[in-house]
């Protein structure tokens with residue numbers, strides 16, 4: 001592909017509703033062979049598996065095997081963190097396979113209580129130390145994308161970026177609401193670059209294999225895999241209620257959260273914040289970022305088979321509303337931002353709406369209005385949606401809504 005910078009890609013993307021092509025959305029309640037699905041049993045035995053298989057083989061890619069945690073190393077535990085209101089743990093998970101090793105660190109804050117607590121888990125973009133001012137959070141040595149405004153040069157994280165992303169993680173609000181928060185630096189699981197010689201992928205290579213096969217995992221599936229391994233750890237940690245873990249993610253990490261929730265039913269809920277193309281937004285609308293753009297700018301995110309749908313969205317037998325439907329009947333929250341046209345807010349809303357019939361099979365309430373809600377007016381059912389004012393970001397408003405919704409549907 002010719003390389004397009006993100007800025008120029010955004011410039012010539014379609015943002016005109018009248019130019020959205022006509023398309024027919026696949027019915028989540030009709031099998032690929034045209035059989036109507038009438039109840040949750042048939043959904044689970046026939047339809048859900050074929051959809052999951054399609055997304056696995058043709059979009060995110062299959063994980064080529066199983067790998068258990070080789071060891072859990074509690075690097076540090078403090079009974080009194082965040083001005084005494086929380087417990088802090090930094091837990092290192094180590095993986096070994098075919099003579100190679102990978103480890104990643106989960107930073108965990110839990111409210112102080114005798115009970116096991118519900119938890120939000122999610123990745124961050126620039127290291128665990130960016131989400132809080134807490135000076136005891138260890139700085140990752142993994143490769144990071146350069147970001148001079150955070151002092152990140154030579155792909156190394158430093159003290160200078162401590163606390164630079166506190167605005168995206170309302171740790172105090174989360175703890176005060178009785179939830180724990182676990183975060184992981186995504187670069188420790190797979191550095192976000194078009195290079196399959198680093199991160200988790202090589203641990204699964206057979207002989208002199210250099211990269212995943214066409215149906216095998218890209219980076220989004222690799223990051224999702226990491227979230228599932230974090231879940232393996234939560235199952236062992238008595239302070240965490242593993243039946244109440246909500247996976248959260250923003251943007252590319254929102255795509256990751258959706259895939260983690262779809263592919264691992266242990267997650268009790270999913271929050272997609274501005275996940276856009278390849279996340280909550282319908283591909284067939286071709287509004288903002290498209291299948292072509294995303295594979296062009298980020299060739300490593302999806303499996304190679306997904307390239308068959310570049311400029312060919314009409315050939316897709318699925319769309320992203322069916323990714324959301326794979327999460328049913330578990331609660332899911334899709335959120336957009338008004339100025340984040342690149343992520344196609346309307347396409348994100350429609351996905352939530354068109355996933356709703358699957359939730360209804362379980363007697364769960366999804367999105368009941370066909371028009372998008374007003375700005376900053378969340379609709380919170382088992383399927384929830386909001387569009388807030390502002391740009392592509394995670395804000396206190398977003399977290400306030402997620403917490404409120406999770407208190408109702410998860411806690």
Ligand code: GCU
Pocket residue numbers: 006250251252253274275276277289294297342
């Ligand atoms: C780019 C990319 C999006 C992605 C976003 C992000 O804009 O095109 O698909 O969601 O980065 O992760 O911030």
